[in-house]
Amino acid sequence: MPLSSQNKNSPIISELRQDIITGDWVVIAKARAQKPENFKNPEEKNVILDKDNCPFCFPEKTEQKKDTLIYYRDDGEWSLRVFPNKFPAFTRESNIVRHYEEGPYFVMEGVGYHELIVPREHDKNLGQMSVEELAEMIDSFRSRYLDLMNRKSVNYIMIIHNHGKKAGASQPHPHCQLFAIPVVSPGVQLELKGSENYYKAHGQCVYCSILEWEKKENKRIIFENDAFAVITPYASRTAFEIWVLPKKHEPYFEKISSKNEFLLGEALGQAMRKLFFGLNNPSLNFYLHTAPCDGREYDRYHWHIEILPRTSIWAGFEMATGIEVSAVMPEDAAEFLKKI
Ligand SMILES: [Zn+2]
Ligand SMILES: [Zn+2]
Structure with missing residues (x-):
């Protein structure tokens, strides 16, 4: 339907947002949007004291x-x-x-x-x-x-x-x-290729561009110190997805200084604490994405940590398309987590 023939009053019920690094799409379902509080883990605890x-x-x-x-x-x-x-x-x-x-x-x-x-x-x-x-x-x-x-x-x-x-x-x-x-996973390959392509098109690292914009817009940053920023990504794949990124461009995690190990400890700790208290100790995964150690150079990549809380179960649509339907706006998730 051409834009002009759309009923201007019909509310937009969802947004398809694209991850500018990997090209992946996510759906943010505004109409189904829930309050951040509704994502709290209903279980009593996630710890067995045996x-x-x-x-x-x-x-x-x-x-x-x-x-x-x-x-x-x-x-x-x-x-x-x-x-x-x-x-x-x-x-x-x-x-x-x-x-x-x-x-x-x-x-x-x-x-x-x-x-x-x-x-x-x-x-x-x-x-x-x-x-x-x-x-x-x-x-x-x-x-x-x-x-x-x-x-x-x-x-x-x-x-x-x-x-x-x-x-x-x-x-x-x-x-x-x-x-x-011995192998570099498809997810990492996508990010490496995306970083390379973005650099060719814009002359800048894609993660550095994201950080620059997030700082300016100040809608999705939930914590920062001298060396690291903690954000809810624009195209979050799950409700309350969080990234921890070094503010200075650096492809290789293993080059981290002892001082920055402390600052990363602080940033990662803040992210984990906010999820722990804000969402009542939810199940989650995090992983470190850094450049491969296969002897090649990856100067256009930017290492980071991705944290994915498990607040929903992937159903048929997600499995079929690889697109998750998220029921919380990353901006609302950030505002909620910032306060904790
Ligand atoms: Zn133990
Ligand atoms: Zn960078």
Whole structure:
């Protein structure tokens, strides 16, 4: 229908917003819009307090493999440890990734590393941890990243966090996971390509452009310090999606300074705390998107963390199209979270 023949009084019931990095679309359903308060987690808690049988509280009791990294408190007790997952999705069988054909199919061995990053406290989730504790966790990300990035067969290192049953967390004890794998995932490929294309068209990094605009508009920034900004992205894929971005252009997470580990701890902590208190401890996932470590240069990319609360279940439309229908405006989500 041409624009001119539209009834000017008919209300717009939804918006299709495009992610300018990946080209993906999302639907923001204004007519179905709900108050931010309605997204609160209805469950009593997301934490099971069964410390006695927790494999992460007592890794030595559970034939856990040797730590690859351990941090200690002033009293000599451990504060954070990193060890290989007992049930890895990828294993280090060899340094060579063999691949072969199987009829019309193609298969590659699941060679790689799968490690668990475990802070000490069983019942203190990331939204309750101090800046120092979060900075230590971020330091462990950097340290493990630097150790694994140059190994043969490792082309990408993905660090993720699952919290709550709906987000696929199998252990209630807070932890992150590191996957060092031979392939670069389609989601990251899209962002790399999008950053490259945007740079060619506009002569600037797309994430830097976004930050510049968000600062000017000041509708979707929920927290910032000297080095990091926390925003609800314009084309949020889920209600209350949050990104944590370095303010200065930087493609490679592993180059983070110790000072910025603290500032990232503060920014990530703020994001997690706002979700924890604002939405009553919702299930969520976050992951670190940084440039691949495959020996090529990715100067136009800009590393960041994406946090996706699990407030809805993907139904047929979402599965069929990859487009999520979000029932809260990112601007309203930002306003709500900013106040917390
Ligand atoms: Zn535990
Ligand atoms: Zn940038």
